[in-house]
Amino acid sequence: MEVIASLANDEKLAADAYARIAQATAALQPEQLIQVNLDLQEATSTILGVMPEVLALRERIAKELPAFDISHVDKLEDYALALRFAHAAYQTATLPPDALAELSDEATRLRTRLLADATALSLHELIDPRKLESMKGAAGVGNIAQDLQMLSQILQENWAKIQGKSATSAEDLQAASRIATRLTRIIGVREQSPAQQAAVIEQRQRVWTLTIRAYDEVRAAIAFVRRREGDAESITPNLYTGKGRVRSSAKTDQKSTDPKATDPKSTTPSVDSIQVLPAVTPAAVAAATAAQKGGPGSKDPFLT
Numbered sequence: 001m002e003v004i005a006s007l008a009n010d011e012k013l014a015a016d017a018y019a020r021i022a023q024a025t026a027a028l029q030p031e032q033l034i035q036v037n038l039d040l041q042e043a044t045s046t047i048l049g050v051m052p053e054v055l056a057l058r059e060r061i062a063k064e065l066p067a068f069d070i071s072h073v074d075k076l077e078d079y080a081l082a083l084r085f086a087h088a089a090y091q092t093a094t095l096p097p098d099a100l101a102e103l104s105d106e107a108t109r110l111r112t113r114l115l116a117d118a119t120a121l122s123l124h125e126l127i128d129p130r131k132l133e134s135m136k137g138a139a140g141v142g143n144i145a146q147d148l149q150m151l152s153q154i155l156q157e158n159w160a161k162i163q164g165k166s167a168t169s170a171e172d173l174q175a176a177s178r179i180a181t182r183l184t185r186i187i188g189v190r191e192q193s194p195a196q197q198a199a200v201i202e203q204r205q206r207v208w209t210l211t212i213r214a215y216d217e218v219r220a221a222i223a224f225v226r227r228r229e230g231d232a233e234s235i236t237p238n239l240y241t242g243k244g245r246v247r248s249s250a251k252t253d254q255k256s257t258d259p260k261a262t263d264p265k266s267t268t269p270s271v272d273s274i275q276v277l278p279a280v281t282p283a284a285v286a287a288a289t290a291a292q293k294g295g296p297g298s299k300d301p302f303l304t
Helices: 002-008 010-020 022-027 040-056 058-064 071-093 097-123 141-157 170-190 194-225 282-292
Strands: none
Touching: 010 022, 010 071, 022 194, 040 058, 040 071, 040 194, 058 071, 058 194, 071 170, 071 194, 097 141, 097 170, 141 170
């Protein structure tokens, strides 16, 4: 039950973090936004994975670098969680129609299985049958999503009594909750105007800007305080390892004189080396959506 509750709270944690940094994302100017140019699922997994070691060094960083803005350390986890939330919203806004149909089919099959198991368990008085009376039915994506979420909650609430007494697994309940959440989000986004969809895409860029800036600052601080140990790269690895970083046009002329531009041993990233893009427009949303049609559906970080 503890594992299920933890998995079910994943998106709530991300949503709460997203709300906490709302003021900071809104304060960014369009010209400050940084291009998203790597896999955000991998990036956020890396950042969240190194947080225990980063936090363990917080006191040392504050002591040895008194001028360092320690909020970069304190807010980094919130930024990474919020980025997962913003990325999920972005994927929903740009999801190709074929991917939506596939997700709906998967939700329908899972709903059928969970409802059958829940009905059988209610006949054995392990679940209150009255809780199943409000099922909406399998007609319509909205109804499927609502039923799936409800079934997930009912089975989670009774997990201590029903575990091992049906074919339903903890993974089934996790998938049901997340698929239902994503379908509900898709329905909401698809009903929005192009301008609102553009806002979703720009917001992901805003959260990414805060995240990569903070991570770069934290990497630089750890590189200093662990300079004698020589293990800074293993504590906070370069998110761009193996990937070329695109410079903004303002920095292009410096490439010939910047030793890091030609030194293959230089791996420490900097915010200046990332291309800065203007704010996203509704036209850009339409173009991005059209480009994705016919291509493979993107993965949702909350479905993996």
